[in-house]
Amino acid sequence: MGRFRFKDRDELLSYLSQAFPLEKFETGHRVTISRKGKYRRLNEEGEQVFTFGDPLLDLITDEHGWLTVGAERVILASRNPATAWFYDGSAKMRFRAFKKNYYAGWKMGADIETWGRDFTRAEIQSDYGFWVFGRACGVAKHDSDNDTNDDYVDEYEWGVFSPAPNGINSLCTATWGGASFSRYVSKGDCDYWI
Numbered sequence: 444m445g446r447f448r449f450k451d452r453d454e455l456l457s458y459l460s461q462a463f464p465l466e467k468f469e470t471g472h473r474v475t476i477s478r479k480g481k482y483r484r485l486n487e488e489g490e491q492v493f494t495f496g497d498p499l500l501d502l503i504t505d506e507h508g509w510l511t512v513g514a515e516r517v518i519l520a521s522r523n524p525a526t527a528w529f530y531d532g533s534a535k536m537r538f539r540a541f542k543k544n545y546y547a548g549w550k551m552g553a554d555i556e557t558w559g560r561d562f563t564r565a566e567i568q569s570d571y572g573f574w575v576f577g578r579a580c581g582v583a584k585h586d587s588d589n590d591t592n593d594d595y596v597d598e599y600e601w602g603v604f605s606p607a608p609n610g611i612n613s614l615c616t617a618t619w620g621g622a623s624f625s626r627y628v629s630k631g632d633c634d635y636w637i
Contacts, residue, residue, distance in 0.1 A: 445458075447510055531560070536619050537554075540628040540630035541554070551607060551611050551631070553597065553628055554597035556595045563618040565590055565616070566615075567615050568585070568613065570611065572611075573606075574633070577634070578609075611631055
């Protein structure tokens with residue numbers, strides 16, 4: 444993992460130009476990247492963490508997909524899948540974000556579910572957001588829930604005849620089978636979060 448905190452945009456651009464051949468283009472910069480094969484992204488303890496599968500984004504974000512420039516902290520990981528699966532033999536665990544619309548309202552949230560083995564501990568930290576400019580979402584509400592020694596936990600919001608948030612971004616973490624798992628799952632129409 445590379446750096447993920449920068450004092451300003453110039454420091455970020457300088458850091459990127461050390462790793463990639465950035466070329467000036469109109470009002471910004473661009474680079475062409477080609478990659479063959481897969482890779483794993485490891486934290487300082489050597490544990491596998493969230494990866495975009497994109498060397499540039501993986502170089503400038505922390506293990507959860509966050510980038511900090513000055514006082515602004517943004518999550519670039521909003522393109523996370525809505526579902527993440529984990530397997531251990533015949534046992535499996537799912538992290539899932541969901542958004543459902545009904546005639547009279549909406550339901551949005553995330554859940555952690557296991558089959559074949561209970562989790563020891565599971566927690567969901569969710570951000571619900573509305574568009575603030577373009578398709579960038581600002582956090583309107585943060586909520587969480589957790590459970591121990593079970594096979595299911597969820598965290599969700601309901602609205603009746605009210606506007607639904609444009610998206611949800613949830614950090615799901617679980618201790619399952621003696622190992623720790625952590626992943627963001629997202630649902631909705633947010634291109635990124637601020």
